[in-house]
Amino acid sequence: MSKSIHPVPGSAADRVEQALQFLEGRWKLLILFRLFGGQVQRFSELERSIPAISQKMLIQQLRQMEADGIVRRIVHHQVPPKVEYSLTAWGQALCPALDALLGWAETRPAEKSGSAETVEVS
Amino acid sequence: MSKSIHPVPGSAADRVEQALQFLEGRWKLLILFRLFGGQVQRFSELERSIPAISQKMLIQQLRQMEADGIVRRIVHHQVPPKVEYSLTAWGQALCPALDALLGWAETRPAEKSGSAETVEVS
DNA sequence: CGGAATCCCTTAGGATACTG
DNA sequence: CAGTATCCTAAGGGATTCCG
Secondary structure: OOOOOOOOOOOHHHHHHHHHHHOOOOHHHHHOOOOOOOOOOEEHHHHHHHHOOHHHHHHHHHHHHHHHOOEEEEOOOOOEEEEEEEEEEHHHHHHHHHHHHHHHHHHHOOOOOOOOOOOOOO | OOOOOOOOOOOOHHHHHHHHHOOOOOOOOHHHHOOOOOOOHHHHHHHHHOOOOOOOHHHHHHHHHHHHHHHEEEEEEEOEEEEEEEEHHHHHHHHHHHHHHHHHHHHOOOOOOOOOOEEEEE
């Protein structure tokens, strides 16, 4: 991350890389898919629906996505506390793009065993 | 990576997560974009066009993508050795999906400074 | 309930040197 | 030229404990 951010957009690779950064981390997609369709979830609901995740990771990924403008956080000041998470409009707009990626992944041809993809030329 | 591959596809999140794994690593996109459009590049050409990458990372990412069926490797048995890399048909098919992601990223609204996205409710 | 803080381990990845 | 091998550091991420 020694690269400074130029106003000039740089290569397409740079921009896609930046886009993928919004999705990096092992858990963001899991969280995202529980929020698609306008679903509103409490912290503890997300925690329970993704048993393998630790609170640290859950809060960390949520915070990042919130900072990125993907997730909205609503705090209800009451006891006990209640915090709800949902997607922003931009976050919802991610869905089709993920579908495109999903579609691509599904067209993956079966690999011919043994030869990988290397071609030997004499 | 402790998850076995089921014939049953699992959730959409799982499948997108798997798709993104093909692109994980700081360098794959940089490499990919130098191969899009049917370009054929030698190892040393890739190395020179991405100055910041180490040989270790270059070969590692290439090998992974080769194993994933994204990249094709052609070895010319001669001295000095010559190895060329190019995209498979499936690898080329990634381009539109990345464009979709790129398009999404570009629609990102400017964040209102200070408030992040948290909403406080009394 | 919804976090923050701390500790610790594992992994990604860089630098360098060597080989067919 | 196109890799391998080794070492080492930094970051990712889990478990646990504490707080408003």
